Amino acid sequence: xxNVEQHPSTLSVQEGDSAVIKCTYSDSASNYFPWYKxxxxxxxxxxxxxxxxxxxxxxxxxAVTLNKTAKHFSLHITETQPEDSAVYFCAASKAAGTALIxxxxxxxxxxx
Amino acid sequence: KAGVTQTPRYLxxxxxxxxxxxxxxxxxxxxxxxxxxxPGQGLQFLxxxxxxxxxxxxxxxxxxxxxxFSNSRSEMNVSTLELGDSALYLCASxxxxxxxxxxxxxxxxxxxx
Numbered sequence: 001x002x003n004v005e006q007h008p009s010t011l012s013v014q015e016g017d018s019a020v021i022k023c024t025y026s027d028s029a030s031n032y033f034p035w036y037k038x039x040x041x042x043x044x045x046x047x048x049x050x051x052x053x054x055x056x057x058x059x060x061x062x063a064v065t066l067n068k069t070a071k072h073f074s075l076h077i078t079e080t081q082p083e084d085s086a087v088y089f090c091a092a093s094k095a096a097g098t099a100l101i102x103x104x105x106x107x108x109x110x111x112x
Numbered sequence: 113k114a115g116v117t118q119t120p121r122y123l124x125x126x127x128x129x130x131x132x133x134x135x136x137x138x139x140x141x142x143x144x145x146x147x148x149x150x151p152g153q154g155l156q157f158l159x160x161x162x163x164x165x166x167x168x169x170x171x172x173x174x175x176x177x178x179x180x181f182s183n184s185r186s187e188m189n190v191s192t193l194e195l196g197d198s199a200l201y202l203c204a205s206x207x208x209x210x211x212x213x214x215x216x217x218x219x220x221x222x223x224x225x
Contacts, residue, residue: 098168100147
């Protein structure tokens with residue numbers, strides 16, 4: 001079955017720096033790759049996603065890139081702010097209605 | 113639109129008991145998925161329902177079951193609770209026409225003693 005590896009498990013940056021989180025997946029049939037942000041005690045929130053027919057997608061300070069050949073995708077956060085501090089999860093799925101397979105999460109800490 | 117809601121938010125049960133958790137999806141969403149979140153295993157897929165039918169199931173024992181009603185509300189049931197079932201149980205809903213995106217509820221924190 002699908003396996004998603006996520007690195008690093010923790011990431012500490014200074015306010016204003018960039019942060020990059022990387023994920024690799026094993027199943028070449030996966031075609032949808034969302035990223036979720038989960039603040040302490042709160043629900044996971046979908047922050048950005050990408051489908052396999054797209055190489056990059058941006059939304060303000062957040063961007064996601066996908067390399068289908070290498071089977072990896074990354075989340076880039078620019079100009080980080082303290083409110084970006086949270087656990088970030090990557091995930092992969094093969095089709096609508098199928099399971100999201102999650103990475104183990106990255107705890108991002110942004111210090112001011 | 114109101115978000116996904118889950119009840120109860122917190123639950124304490126003892127080993128051997130059974131529990132039922134409820135999830136109300138975003139209005140108009142017809143797909144509901146359930147996930148278990150633990151510190152050790154992360155987020156793991158339990159099952160997904162669409163139009164009252166289970167379409168997909170994860171690798172959990174038969175003690176974990178679910179159902180979906182005609183109004184898309186869903187319940188999951190865990191029988192013969194074990195200590196290892198202590199977790200945050202999250203449901204997520206998806207619109208029928210763009211079912212890739214899943215929107216999570218706040219979860220039910222289950223503690224088994």
